[in-house]
Amino acid sequence: MAGTNSELELVAEGPAIILVEPQLGENIGMVARAMANFGLAELRLVNPRDGWPSEKARAAASKADHVIDGTRVFATLEEAIADLNFVYATTARERYGFKPVRAPVDAVATLRGNFVGGEKTGILFGRERWGLTNEEVALADEIVTFPVNPAFASLNIAQAVLLMSYEWMKSGMEDVSSTLFQPIEQRPATKEELHGLYEQVEEALDARGYFRPEGKRQRMTENLRAVLSRRALSSQEISVLRGVFGTFDRYTRNSPRGAFYQPPNNNAGGKGVSEDDSTDA
Secondary structure, eight states: OTTOOTTSOOOOBSOEEEEESOOOHHHHHHHHHHHHHTTBOOEEEESOTTOSSOHHHHHHTTTOHHHHHTOEEESSHHHHTTTOSEEEEEOSSOOOSSSOEEOHHHHHHHHHHHHHTTOOEEEEEOBTTTBOOHHHHHTSSEEEOOOOOTTSOOOOHHHHHHHHHHHHHHHTOSOTTOOSOOOOOOOBOOHHHHHHHHHHHHHHHHHTTOSOSGGGHHHHHHHHHHHHTSSOOBHHHHHHHHHHHHHHHHOOSSSOTTOOBOOTTOOTTOOOBOTTTOOOO
C-alpha cells in the first residue's frame, strides 16, 4: 500500500475504540484502518451482527492487520468497558442529562492526560444506523460531539473514528504544524548560476529572432529575467532549466532526441544516424 513502510516504528497506543453492535464487516475494517493511520490499536466490538472474525473486515482494513488481529469481542457494553478508568461516548444528537459535553480537541486532551497518568480509557461509537442509546451513553463519563452541519450531522462510523483518531495523534505532537514528509533540502542558487541561465536563454532566443523589433530588446530582456527570477530558484532547479533550454539548441523538431536522422543524400545501404551523430537541420 502506498504510504506504508514496515521499516518505520509502528505507533500503537492510546484509548480503546469500542464499537457497539457494528453491522458490516467492511465498516469495522475501515475503522481499523483509520485507527492504524493515527496510532491507535485497541479495537473492541460489542456483539457484532455478523460475528467475528470477518474476512470482509480484514480486506477493508488495508493491511491494518495488527488492529484486526488484536480485536476483542464482548457480549455486552458493560463487559467491554469493565477494565477502563474513563470513557467518552460519541453522539451527534442532543442529549438531556448531566454529563459534560466536550469538543473532540478537549476530549483528547483529557484522554492524553489520562494516558500519561497510566489510566485506561475508551471511546464509544454506536451503531451505523442510529448510534448509541441513552442507556449506553449513561455508562460513559462524558460525551464528545463533533462540530458538524446541524442539518446533516450523521457521520459514517469510520469517519467518526477517523476524526477522533486524528485529534488523538495531534494531541501527542510537540508541533501540530509539523509534517512527516519534508521536501529535499536544496542549496539556493548563486547569482552567478542565475546569470548563467539568463545568458543561455537569451542567446538561444536571440539566435532564433525572438528579440524583435530591436527597439524592444531591452524591455523584453528585462521581462524575461523578471519571470525567471520571480521565486528563489535552487541550484538544482537552475540545472533542470538549463538542461531544458539546452535541448532547444542540440535538437530540433525534425531531429528530436532519441530519433534516427536519415541524411538527404541517402545512398542504398546507407545507415541511419543516431542522436549522437546527427546535426541540427
